[in-house]
Amino acid sequence: MRHDSQPFSDRVSRLRSLGSSDALLILGEKNIRYLTGFTGSDGALMAGLDWLVLLVDGRYVTQARAESRGAEIVEFRKRVDGIRETVLNHGARSIGFESSILSVAEHLRLKEALPGAEFFPLTAEFEMLRAVKDGREIGLIREAADIAASALKAVRQMIRPGIREERIALELEYRMRREGAGQVSFETIVASGANSALPHATPGRREIQDGDCVTIDYGAVRDGYHSDETCTFFVGSASERQQEVYRFVREAHDRAIAAIRPGASCGEIDRVARSFLAEAGLGEWFSHGTGHGVGLDVHEAPRLAMGREELLSAGMVVTVEPGIYLPGVWGIRIEDTVLVTEEGCEILTPTPKELEIV
């Protein structure tokens, strides 16, 4: 697919500003896509001050030529050899690399192949490279969220006693694909009864029963961009305690969303949700971070978690997803994906989060 080259050259300029080394070595599939437009699943991108080389093996040369912008395409047989050639051709002596992706084995091979070069892991700032989204990226996340929500709307009437979790998950994924999702964001979670107390349950053969909480965590992908949303429904009725916990989780979610604005730290947003649930006596049952960035990956920087000092900026897309999990009993999570705006934030996932008995 042809794109205009502007966003890619801006992104590569931002990348270059992060490192003081002679060359940067990027290996993550999503980062290579972000920086060049190339969507293949294997390759390496090397950037110097005034050069950019996309290294691919023979399977990907045609695709790389068609998709990528601004990079010289170089074919390699062995990735290490391709990197070595590029480094030597450009006389690079210091190389910043993506330490979260490069394996120890490949790192050793590179050091052996380039005894004169020094390798440095890229800094934490690099993780934030994709955090602020441009208009096109936001548009795609918005489309993904709309596709997902309309699929859930169609599937909601299936949530009733006797139906298996996996049946609902299958139907939801099918609807998302049919309504234009290239793929689903992750394996859809449909967790009922005691399974809803597991934050990352996989849908199984359990039949939904009267009085269950049913947690559905799901998302769609549109041209590489993800959405992420969680709704918790009650089947037949909700007990006093379920209603009360739902209200607390909803309030924690609402307060965190109200606190989101440019300049707020990620840790601060987490603290708003966490301290509210702690005051409600539920602190020990909120066992994960409040949220995460969403984009080419469903989980990416920044993390909205305890102690995180990164500051939010307009254009970031993050989730807010407090949850309370009572082991062996039930769990309730409410999640929206939001866009940080100049004034605060806008919720992109359109499903209402009022307590709903189905």
Ligand code: ZN
């Ligand atoms: Zn989710």
Ligand code: ZN
């Ligand atoms: Zn999430």
